[in-house]
Structures are given as C-alpha cells and as structure tokens.
Amino acid sequence: MSEEMEQWVAEMLRINDLDAKMTDKQIKIIKAAVETFSEKGYAASSTSEIAQKAGVAEGTIFRHYKTKKDLLLSIVAPMMTKLIAPFVLKDFNKVLHSAYPKYEDFLRAVIKNRMEFARNNLPIIKIMLHELPFQSELQAQFKEHIAKKVFNRLQEVVEHFQSDGQIIAIPSHVAVRVSVSVLIGFCFARFFLLPELDWDEEQEIEYSIDFIMHGLAPRE
Known part of the structure; x- marks a missing residue:
C-alpha cells in the first residue's frame, strides 16, 4: 500500500472511530480491501487477493465478514x-x-x-x-x-x-x-x-x- 493510501485509510479509521475497536488483523483487512476495491472495483476484486495483501488467511476475512459485500x-x-x-x-x-x-x-x-x-x-x-x-x-x-x-x-x-x-x-x-x-x-x-x-x-x-x-x- 502506498504511503498516501496508508494515510487515507488511517484517517478513515480514525474519523469513524474504528481504529480502537478493530484487531490488527481487521485493520489490515480493511486497508487491503480499500486499496483493492479502489483500484479494481468491487466486482473484479477477490477475497483471496485481499487476504494476500493483508497477509492473513482468506478464512480470517470470513470470520469477521460473512461475505465480500459485508466487507x-x-x-x-x-x-x-x-x-x-x-x-x-x-x-x-x-x-x-x-x-x-x-x-x-x-x-x-x-x-x-x-x-x-x-x-x-x-x-x-x-x-x-x-x-x-x-x-x-x-x-x-x-x-x-x-x-x-x-x-x-x-x-x-x-x-x-x-x-x-x-x-x-x-x-x-x-x-x-x-x-x-x-x-x-x-x-x-x-x-x-x-x-x-x-x-x-x-x-x-x-x-x-x-x-x-x-x-x-x-x-x-
């Protein structure tokens, strides 16, 4: 993730009071999802790609979010x-x-x-x-x-x-x-x-x- 994107996501989490409520893995998933959705669009993005960017197992995403749409x-x-x-x-x-x-x-x-x-x-x-x-x-x-x-x-x-x-x-x-x-x-x-x-x-x-x-x- 670029430094600029990193700053944007950090600001988004801070503004929405999410940074204090999420685990480190959830924050990594959100950051990876924002980057992927923003670059490729929702339809062309896969949870496996998001998981890879976040450095977590794909199953970890589904433990926090039932579907890609929920994410x-x-x-x-x-x-x-x-x-x-x-x-x-x-x-x-x-x-x-x-x-x-x-x-x-x-x-x-x-x-x-x-x-x-x-x-x-x-x-x-x-x-x-x-x-x-x-x-x-x-x-x-x-x-x-x-x-x-x-x-x-x-x-x-x-x-x-x-x-x-x-x-x-x-x-x-x-x-x-x-x-x-x-x-x-x-x-x-x-x-x-x-x-x-x-x-x-x-x-x-x-x-x-x-x-x-x-x-x-x-x-x-």
Missing part, C-alpha cells in the same frame, strides 16, 4: 454517516442562525468543510461512487442517510434565507438542487475527473458560489 458495506456505510454528520447535528439550526448571516456564507463554510473531508477519504468515496449504481444496499443507505436527511436540512436552510429575502421565491427543493449540483460538480471535477490540473480551490469555490447566488438572487 464493502463495513467500509462505505461509516463513511456515509460521517459525510452527513454536520447536517444532522441537533444544534444545526442554532449554528445556522448565529454563524451564517448570508446564504453564500453558509455555502462557503459547507463546501470547504466537506472538501476537506473528501480529501481525507478519497479512496472510500471513490468506492462509493463506483458501487452505488450496482449495490442495492448502498442505494438504500444513500437514500436514507444522505438523500433524505441532507436534502431536508438544506430545504430548511433555503427556506430560512428565503424568509430573509436573500433567495428568490422558488420551490425550496429547486434551490437546493441548483446549489448541490453546482458544488458537487466542482468537487467531482476537482478530485476525480481532473485532479491533475493546477486548481485554485479558493477561487473556484468563489466562482461556484457566485454562479449559484446570481441564479438565486431576488430580481430587482
């Missing part, structure tokens, strides 16, 4: 939970009202925070993006944890700023879709489509936010 879910599911964590905090509304007087401030804080999370978890996010269209269990978790919870929270945010007159009076779900599409599109290009470019992240974030705000600003 996949054990990697991706905690990441989904941490991905949405800032959006489901009980004091979210308090933070919104006190810290972000403008919608653009809220967008800027969210995109910077989640970009840092993505940067530290790229291999796992890559696995999720690869497997989401093909794994019904991941689709169900994505809809439950991300699509529903995050979307509902963002609708609350939009409606708050609409009531302040900062956002045009269109259906809140449309404003959310516009905002999310632009920001996710930027992140996808930055980390997966064109990572080799010399990105000025700060400027690109401002361009994206300006684009969103020009579209959502109330008409004079």
